[in-house]
Amino acid sequence: MIASSAPNLTTTTIPKEYDGHTSIFLPTMATVVDVQPETKTEKIFTLRLPDGENLNHNPGQFVMLSIPGVGEAPFGVMTSPSRTGETFKLCIRNAGDLTSLIHQLKPGDQVGIRGPFGRGFPHDTFVGKDILVAPGGLALAAPALSLIDEILDHRTDYGRLIILYGARNPSELLLKDRLAEWEKRDDVELQVTVDHPDDEWTGNVGVITTLFEHIQINPYKTIAVTIGPPIMYRFVTMELLGKGLTPDQIWMSFERRMKCGVGKCGHCQVNHRYACQEGPSWTYAEALAFEEAL
Amino acid sequence: MSLYILSKEQLGEFVEKLQAKFRVVGPVRTEYGYAFDDITKPEQLELNYSTTILPPKKYFLPQREVLFEFESETDDKGLRSYEVRPIFQEVEPTVIFGVHTCDMHGITLYDRVFAEGYRDEHYVERRENTYIIGMECLTPCDDASFCKDMGTLSAPQVYDLHMTPMNDHYMVDTGTERGEKLLLDHVYVEMARKEDIQQLGQVLSSKWPRFKMRLKVTRDQTPSLLTLGYKAKLWEELGEKCLACGSCTNVCPTCFCFDVQDEMDINMTDGERSRVWDSCQLREFALVAGGHNFRDTKASRVRHRVMRKGKYIKQVHGITGCVGCGRCERACLVNITIPGTINNLHDEMHPEPEKA
Numbered sequence: 001m002i003a004s005s006a007p008n009l010t011t012t013t014i015p016k017e018y019d020g021h022t023s024i025f026l027p028t029m030a031t032v033v034d035v036q037p038e039t040k041t042e043k044i045f046t047l048r049l050p051d052g053e054n055l056n057h058n059p060g061q062f063v064m065l066s067i068p069g070v071g072e073a074p075f076g077v078m079t080s081p082s083r084t085g086e087t088f089k090l091c092i093r094n095a096g097d098l099t100s101l102i103h104q105l106k107p108g109d110q111v112g113i114r115g116p117f118g119r120g121f122p123h124d125t126f127v128g129k130d131i132l133v134a135p136g137g138l139a140l141a142a143p144a145l146s147l148i149d150e151i152l153d154h155r156t157d158y159g160r161l162i163i164l165y166g167a168r169n170p171s172e173l174l175l176k177d178r179l180a181e182w183e184k185r186d187d188v189e190l191q192v193t194v195d196h197p198d199d200e201w202t203g204n205v206g207v208i209t210t211l212f213e214h215i216q217i218n219p220y221k222t223i224a225v226t227i228g229p230p231i232m233y234r235f236v237t238m239e240l241l242g243k244g245l246t247p248d249q250i251w252m253s254f255e256r257r258m259k260c261g262v263g264k265c266g267h268c269q270v271n272h273r274y275a276c277q278e279g280p281s282w283t284y285a286e287a288l289a290f291e292e293a294l
Numbered sequence: 295m296s297l298y299i300l301s302k303e304q305l306g307e308f309v310e311k312l313q314a315k316f317r318v319v320g321p322v323r324t325e326y327g328y329a330f331d332d333i334t335k336p337e338q339l340e341l342n343y344s345t346t347i348l349p350p351k352k353y354f355l356p357q358r359e360v361l362f363e364f365e366s367e368t369d370d371k372g373l374r375s376y377e378v379r380p381i382f383q384e385v386e387p388t389v390i391f392g393v394h395t396c397d398m399h400g401i402t403l404y405d406r407v408f409a410e411g412y413r414d415e416h417y418v419e420r421r422e423n424t425y426i427i428g429m430e431c432l433t434p435c436d437d438a439s440f441c442k443d444m445g446t447l448s449a450p451q452v453y454d455l456h457m458t459p460m461n462d463h464y465m466v467d468t469g470t471e472r473g474e475k476l477l478l479d480h481v482y483v484e485m486a487r488k489e490d491i492q493q494l495g496q497v498l499s500s501k502w503p504r505f506k507m508r509l510k511v512t513r514d515q516t517p518s519l520l521t522l523g524y525k526a527k528l529w530e531e532l533g534e535k536c537l538a539c540g541s542c543t544n545v546c547p548t549c550f551c552f553d554v555q556d557e558m559d560i561n562m563t564d565g566e567r568s569r570v571w572d573s574c575q576l577r578e579f580a581l582v583a584g585g586h587n588f589r590d591t592k593a594s595r596v597r598h599r600v601m602r603k604g605k606y607i608k609q610v611h612g613i614t615g616c617v618g619c620g621r622c623e624r625a626c627l628v629n630i631t632i633p634g635t636i637n638n639l640h641d642e643m644h645p646e647p648e649k650a
Contacts, residue, residue: 002422008411008412008413009412021380025554026362026378026379026380029378069366074328093471109375110374112376112378194379229584255512255582256580257580257582257588259553262412265552265569266551267579268570272607272609272610277411292589
């Protein structure tokens with residue numbers, strides 16, 4: 001009786017049929033396949049959907065992960081579509097009630113998954129361009145890595161790949177093996193900085209914007225993707241604009257509180273936009289059009 | 295669909311007949327004011343009511359609604375697995391009597407929010423099991439109403455039946471086939487004659503002057519005023535007054551935001567996940583892990599609500615997010631009102647030119 005003017009939306013895990021009803025809130029129970037401590041506060045979880053179903057996501061999309069009885073929250077997917085087979089990874093910081101319990105999960109435990117949701121980075125439109133990826137902190141693992149690996153696995157489709165990564169201190173640097181791998185590759189230009197060095201640190205010191213002095217880019221053919229806390233966006237976009245990029249060449253990902261992932265609960269509103277539907281990836285040009293974005 | 299005459303004497307019989315098959319709800323008098331509640335005797339129905347404390351949204355989006363339940367099992371290695379089952383409570387077929395036109399506009403919006411995009415069957419199942427019998431408003435509820443400004447004085451096409459009170463009868467319009475069946479199967483009615491319809495026309499057109507306009511701008515000018523006034527000083531003033539209690543959003547027929555909460559049984563293995571009405575006026579609404587709050591101040595939250603009502607909801611769903619019912623104004627403890635806010639914003643953005 002209630003007709004919807006547009007076709008109903010679907011994604012890999014929802015809607016779910018159950019006993020003659022259809023639910024968009026029922027999670028699919030995924031199995032924790034592997035847990036790897038990454039830093040003192042972050043762990044990487046490898047998850048498998050029932051029957052090894054492919055998550056079928058885009059770089060920059062997120063899933064809602066839940067522990068029934070505790071709660072549900074959004075997490076960016078770490079794995080690129082090119083490396084997603086029967087499993088995918090999430091990198092989760094122990095920062096609250098839900099995530100502290102997620103950190104106690106062991107291989108064999110189940111968690112609820114809904115998604116993938118939202119708009120990721122439209123990497124197919126980046127083909128042929130130089131890509132500058134500038135994540136701060138946790139954002140390197142998720143969602144930046146999902147884009148970086150997608151590019152690395154189709155390396156000849158893209159021009160330069162520049163990665164500028166900033167963390168607070170050396171012990172918080174994520175993916176050290178991957179950083180070492182990129183350091184060695186001729187087709188990846190990696191720069192790393194920390195705000196607060198320790199005795200052994202010999203690299204760059206300073207906030208992420210200090211890395212921009214070291215690089216030259218061709219503003220005609222560069223796409224920048226920057227992901228981090230709100231304060232970082234203000235300074236990184238200034239650097240990028242200073243290098244001649246236009247706001248529509250700069251992509252960002254916006255973190256918001258989310259309770260449903262399906263555009264109903266209202267928590268992720270950025271002015272009139274829903275970060276869970278039209279975001280979380282937006283260009284700076286789009287973000288300038290709504291006051292609450294930055 | 296057609297117009298019928300239902301004599302006022304027969305209303306009670308109609309309600310009784312419906313009660314045999316349906317849950318019948320409608321406006322009743324309570325010690326705090328009128329409220330939509332279950333009708334056990336036809337005489338409880340107060341169709342000549344002014345406004346209810348809560349809109350009928352509670353029948354489509356209950357204040358708390360279980361979405362699914364789960365059972366967990368821990369094996370001998372201590373590993374946990376879960377069985378999850380969605381909960382679709384059987385919705386008793388329900389008839390809501392006496393829904394005012396403003397509230398029907400609220401339901402129109404709800405239908406778009408919950409049935410479009412990812413289709414929310416929890417909502418849709420309740421909605422499809424509920425008959426809406428509208429009630430034409432011939433006089434304003436009170437001074438807080440501004441339905442005329444918001445263009446909600448006439449009924450949108452969400453009703454199954456819609457009644458207009460005449461001298462000794464109701465003129466009943468059938469909005470849906472199931473509505474027509476509901477009427478014809480349960481009470482004796484006559485088809486309206488030409489003179490009846492003419493009389494209805496007079497009643498409807500004469501109601502217009504009884505409703506006052508309260509806004510200095512039209513509904514269609516409101517979005518651009520809000521755009522212009524995004525950084526107005528007014529928001530700071532309202533932020534200082536606002537108590538962030540969330541009463542305005544609770545009573546609003548177009549507020550639909552919800553929180554999602556898990557509860558564990560005392561056995562610590564079973565439990566359920568529910569959605570619960572939430573309010574963008576509460577501090578935690580836009581708070582993320584790590585402590586950043588995207589609307590940290592009351593000023594930013596009051597502004598967000600007014601922007602939603604006057605502009606954002608229209609941008610997303612194509613219809614204005616305020617229906618002019620006046621409930622937020624009646625509920626507000628510090629007298630923050632939508633018309634007052636819009637008018638003050640208008641004055642701030644369009645100061646009187648100084649006389650030379």
